[in-house]
Amino acid sequence: MTADKETVAKLRAERFQRVRDAHQMELAEDYVELIAELIDRTGEARVVDLASYLGVTNATVNNTIARLQRAGLVTSKPYRSIFLTEEGQTLAEASRERHELVVHFLMALGVDEPTAESDAEGIEHHVSEETLQAFRKFMAKKKG
Structure with missing residues (x-):
């Protein structure tokens, strides 16, 4: 394998690893975000809910x-x-902020709210911090 092919293979492997890592965190993020929402809304989060x-x-x-x-x-x-631990609460807040940012970004592009909410559920777990910063910058320019 040439150096270029090795570099391309390594970069591809890194991208796939990032996606696998995101999939592992996705479930935890969804759960802590929902637990926080239920506690905020009803005062408790139960298994049945x-x-x-x-x-x-x-x-x-x-x-x-x-x-x-x-x-x-x-x-x-x-x-x-x-109940969320302090670490769980921190993760829930970060997940909620990321979700809201993605929703607002999609809506700023002209996507209707129900579609933006639905699409954000997938995007929010796989978007890089670099891309989120670009979303924030775009949204700040749009407001200004």
């Missing part, structure tokens, strides 16, 4: 909550509400 909002079973939520507990993002006790 998460399952209903996400369209999954209670068992799926319980398994994911167990993983989030091991990751230090949430705390919970059997048959009790779920």
